[in-house]
Amino acid sequence: MFNNFFHKLASPKHFYRIAGNLIPWLAGACLLLVLAGLYYGLLVAPADYQQGDSYRIMFIHVPAAWMSLFIYVVMAVAGAIGLIWRMKLAEVMLISSAPIGASFTFLALVTGSIWGKPMWGTWWVWDARLTSELILLFLYLGVIALHSAIDDRRIAARAVAILALVGVINVPIIHYSVEWWNTLHQGPTVTKFDKPSIHLSMLIPLLLMAVAFKLYYAFVVLMRARCEVLERERNAGWVRELAEEK
Amino acid sequence: MSTDSLSRAFTVLIRRDLLLAARRRAEMANPLLFFILVTSLFPLGIGANPNLLQAVAPGIIWVAALLAAMLSLDSVFRSDFEDGTLEQYLMSSHPVSVLVLAKVIAHWLVTGLPLLVISPLLGILLGLPETGIKTLFITLLLGTPVLSLIGSVGVALTVGLRKGGMILSLLVLPLYIPLLIFASSAVDSAAAGLPVTAHLSLIAALLVLALSLSPFATAAALRVSLS
Numbered sequence: 001m002f003n004n005f006f007h008k009l010a011s012p013k014h015f016y017r018i019a020g021n022l023i024p025w026l027a028g029a030c031l032l033l034v035l036a037g038l039y040y041g042l043l044v045a046p047a048d049y050q051q052g053d054s055y056r057i058m059f060i061h062v063p064a065a066w067m068s069l070f071i072y073v074v075m076a077v078a079g080a081i082g083l084i085w086r087m088k089l090a091e092v093m094l095i096s097s098a099p100i101g102a103s104f105t106f107l108a109l110v111t112g113s114i115w116g117k118p119m120w121g122t123w124w125v126w127d128a129r130l131t132s133e134l135i136l137l138f139l140y141l142g143v144i145a146l147h148s149a150i151d152d153r154r155i156a157a158r159a160v161a162i163l164a165l166v167g168v169i170n171v172p173i174i175h176y177s178v179e180w181w182n183t184l185h186q187g188p189t190v191t192k193f194d195k196p197s198i199h200l201s202m203l204i205p206l207l208l209m210a211v212a213f214k215l216y217y218a219f220v221v222l223m224r225a226r227c228e229v230l231e232r233e234r235n236a237g238w239v240r241e242l243a244e245e246k
Numbered sequence: 247m248s249t250d251s252l253s254r255a256f257t258v259l260i261r262r263d264l265l266l267a268a269r270r271r272a273e274m275a276n277p278l279l280f281f282i283l284v285t286s287l288f289p290l291g292i293g294a295n296p297n298l299l300q301a302v303a304p305g306i307i308w309v310a311a312l313l314a315a316m317l318s319l320d321s322v323f324r325s326d327f328e329d330g331t332l333e334q335y336l337m338s339s340h341p342v343s344v345l346v347l348a349k350v351i352a353h354w355l356v357t358g359l360p361l362l363v364i365s366p367l368l369g370i371l372l373g374l375p376e377t378g379i380k381t382l383f384i385t386l387l388l389g390t391p392v393l394s395l396i397g398s399v400g401v402a403l404t405v406g407l408r409k410g411g412m413i414l415s416l417l418v419l420p421l422y423i424p425l426l427i428f429a430s431s432a433v434d435s436a437a438a439g440l441p442v443t444a445h446l447s448l449i450a451a452l453l454v455l456a457l458s459l460s461p462f463a464t465a466a467a468l469r470v471s472l473s
Binding site for chain 1 (some may be wrong): 252256302403404407410413416419421455465470473
């Protein structure tokens with residue numbers, strides 16, 4: 001039965017229906033978590049003893065930066081699945097993820113720069129992590145540019161999949177750049193192995209926002225994927241039926 | 247028998263590409279001239295203060311090498327794509343990744359090696375100390391093959407496109423950045439009299455990584471581009 005579910009999911013027609021059913025739930029859960037995260041983050045969590053209230057931008061900045069890496073990895077995995085098993089839906093997911101990932105990367109850069117102005121006294125420093133995030137943005141833009149340059153959708157998706165797989169080698173370099181270059185950016189405070197050096201009252205809204213961002217990605221990528229599926233399958237019978245129904 | 251013919255195909259391919267390059271010497275000189283020209287533009291742009299020049303020399307030389315390598319990339323597969331030879335490679339009984347590696351090696355011999363040879367001269371022009379020039383040479387020796395190898399993936403992805411040039415730079419330059427960072431900081435450290443073994447090891451690691459993975463990616467990309 002479980003296997004059957006995945007087979008159904010892989011067919012564009014069923015994916016379109018299942019995704020359509022999932023989107024309202026994901027969007028609703030996302031909204032609730034964003035509200036809760038903002039409430040705890042902006043009102044409940046105490047001000048930082050050094051940074052005052054301006055640290056609160058971290059509740060957007062850090063989840064956005066996490067998402068920027070996460071989505072790139074998702075794209076590479078989807079690309080590998082698409083290349084190995086020729087699964088159309090994996091290609092659709094890869095293509096639909098790229099603009100969202102680019103937006104999150106841009107958001108992480110902008111919020112980081114807004115935070116950096118009062119904290120470091122400058123909008124931008126050529127710190128390793130900032131630079132890597134910028135490189136990540138370029139990688140996303142490369143994926144989008146390559147996809148739009150190739151007319152045939154299937155060829156474009158496969159070319160982009162290879163590019164994503166090549167680029168994903170860069171993601172670990174980004175992640176470990178903190179240890180490698182060890183510069184101005186503060187070290188990780190959540191994923192330390194012993195004990196997080198962040199207080200629980202700040203950790204809770206951060207995690208709430210992180211989950212909310214994941215849900216946001218999930219429902220937006222499903223919305224985009226539904227559009228992409230419709231465009232790809234525009235000559236299929238079920239899409240025509242759908243168009244005639246409405 | 248089959249490995250014998252594969253190694254033969256490998257060497258024949260390299261010899262063919264070198265011969266083709268030798269018949270078109272002017273084309274061969276272009277990346278080199280570009281490299282020298284860009285490097286000599288910087289002193290004119292930022293002023294001839296020797297201390298300043300010495301401080302930025304590693305970065306300038308490496309950025310120029312990066313751009314020169316990128317500009318020359320298009321020629322790896324372009325002519326073979328246009329006359330249909332590339333399709334013959336894909337249809338041959340030999341693994342495409344090995345043939346691709348041969349083409350990349352030939353390309354490096356034609357475009358990377360001249361940069362390497364001329365680089366000490368540019369180091370002297372920009373006032374690098376002797377230790378810095380030595381390290382610059384080693385980083386270019388280890389690094390320029392990485393440029394050709396990573397670049398070949400980008401070229402393979404864009405070879406079928408009419409306006410591949412701009413996209414190629416967007417695809418390839420971000421992937422060059424780690425190399426640029428390690429290489430120019432190695433030259434910096436060497437000029438300051440610090441040990442550079444760690445930097446060189448990292449660049450060598452990048453070379454090994456690119457050498458072992460990129461031919462497969464390039465072969466896959468060629469298959470996609472020609473499908």
